[in-house]
Amino acid sequence: MTLSIRAWRSAILHSLDDPAVVGIEASYQYFEDGLLVVENDKIIALGNSTDLLPIYKDIADITTITNGLITPGFIDTHIHYPQTGIIASYGEQLLDWLNNYTFPAEGEFHDKAHARSVAEFFLDELLRNGTTTALVFGTVHKESVDAFFEASEARNLRMIGGKVMMDRHAPDFLVDTPESGYQDSKELIQKWHEKGRLHYAVTPRFAPTSTTEQLTKAGELLQEFDNLYMHTHLSENTQECEWVKSLFPNCTNYLDVYDQHNLLSDRSVFAHGIHLCDDEYHRLNETGSAIAFCPTSNLFLGSGLFRLNKAEEYGVNVGLGTDVGGGTSFSLLQTLSEAYKVIQLQGEKLSPFKSLYLATLGGARALRLEDKVGTLLVGTEADFVVLDYQATPLLNYRLAQSKSLDETLFVLMTLGDDRTIRQTYSAGKCVHTREEEK
Known part of the structure; x- marks a missing residue:
């Protein structure tokens, strides 16, 4: 030996x-x-x-x-590292919460030193809570992603992250353009994707903050490089869903916005997916796309109750997400406690063994990493x-x-x-x- x-x-x-x-x-x-x-x-x-x-x-x-x-080790399929400092921010639903808390906080991440400091604290918190793999939002700044990957590489962690692509409906200091978002993402992909235990996720924030031109560019990136992830939000809040309908009148539903821009694949992970129709569940299954179930943020922001039974009915892969900072804990154990209550409120039960699956192997399958972790x-x-x-x-x-x-x-x-x-x-x-x- x-x-x-x-x-x-x-x-x-x-x-x-x-x-x-x-x-x-x-x-x-x-x-x-x-x-x-x-x-x-x-x-x-x-x-x-x-x-x-x-x-x-x-x-x-x-x-x-x-x-x-x-x-x-636990697997977190949706979390925002730049929002670490605004966890437990009072009193808003999703859209106001973004404008009043999220965007101001993310504006600071143009500063590499600030991003590095937060990335180190963020990873400390993940590991302190037993999370060894996470799918992570950065900000619109390349510096935020470099800082995150540098800190993850130094600890030899299996992590996935990406630069936010966002070219409208956000403060001027947080928007890119279709071309700059594409170029910045491409440079980060070439630098970090599949380097050691790291992976890159193309990361349009959500449909309302990207023009069709930008979403098209995001789809092009997925075609140009192998094994990329796509990470975004889907049907979290009813006001958000109505907004998407008005912004993309030619799309049959929220998921169809992403589908028309070639963003659905077996490495696409959609956070939340609360207010979905049967056609959307079917299409998620058909393309191998996954949902990140984020119970603490769904309750905290008053977004709604995720229907795990519908995802199971349609065979959609589901992982668990803390969604910090809309989520209220880095702990997937505490997240599972809230998941149990979400399912209870719908008159159903979440068994401890299903919970274990969601926090480990289910997350790994959602991320197509089950041969490595989970x-x-x-x-x-x-x-x-x-x-x-x-x-x-x-x-x-x-x-x-x-x-x-x-x-x-x-x-x-x-x-x-x-x-x-x-x-x-x-x-x-x-x-x-x-x-x-x-």
């Missing part, structure tokens, strides 16, 4: 498939006393410790975790988190009453937050350890 091989002995849980497709029992794998073996940055073995310890008996570095659970299968990248059953007195007390795995998982998702994350690992390296309370 080489010194690069390490192992973790713990309770271990990960998703294998969508419970809505295969049923709950077939959707996950759980080892009450498991062993996760990592060589360099890849997982090379996973199973019961009694089966694997004799095989890997020569490993010098085995970490034993008590009162905890290993899961894959599970703990052999051959995948060693991105994982250690959840602490004793993170808070209440969590410790409540879990002592738990009688089943699904109950334990549900309690973690209802009472858990950043304190629940004991360690976060990316590519086999510990990138966050929670400081013990003094």
Whole structure:
């Protein structure tokens, strides 16, 4: 055995498939006393410790975790790093919120030093909350994207980001043009896309802030480069939907605006998707496009309730998004707590195993990264988190009453937050350890 091989002995849980497709029992794998073996940055073995310890008996570095659970690193399929400083801003719905909070904050990101400072803090928060992969909005400024990718590269994180394209209906200091948006994006793609663990997303903010000329340019970028993502917003707010209808009268629905500009593909991720018709769900499925379900921001901004059952009915891939700063937490555990309530308000149930899927493998599938992250299968990248059953007195007390795995998982998702994350690992390296309370 080489010194690069390490192992973790713990309770271990990960998703294998969508419970809505295969049923709950077939959707996950759980080892009450498991062993996760990592060589360099890849997982090379996973199973019961009694089966694997004799095989890997020569490993010098085995970490034993008590009162905890290993899961894959969490995946956030929609978040705005420049909005970190305006999280928890009071009292507006979407369009006013953009004008009163978002745009002024984003205006500061022309300054590379400012962008670098926020990017570092942002990544610290993601890792402190167990998020190892995210699909991230920058601002209209190239500097914002350079700063984000530089910070992500230095930590060897698997991250996706892009420069906002926005040529109308925004302050003068935040607009580009169809041509400058295209050229700036192209330069960033050539510099960062598929460099190490990084990927680029073509990022028109949303239909109202891009002319048809700019959306056409965005579509051209997707044709010119392989494996690019497309990341934007869709049907978040009823006023927004009416605005889109007036701006694009020749389109049959909101999604059709993007479709007519060749922006739908199996690497397209649309945040929110609350107010969709059946034709839109069908078209999302047909093109392999995904939706980012963002419950905390949907509730905070009064946007509406995402219909997960409709996405399941039409076979649309769904990931989970915190949508900071409209969203109110970096924690995907807290986000899942709100997701449960969103589904409850519609008279349905969100099982803990579906929640686990949404935060891990579901997000990876939405991003077409399931061969790399989202599970703990052999051959995948060693991105994982250690959840602490004793993170808070209440969590410790409540879990002592738990009688089943699904109950334990549900309690973690209802009472858990950043304190629940004991360690976060990316590519086999510990990138966050929670400081013990003094």
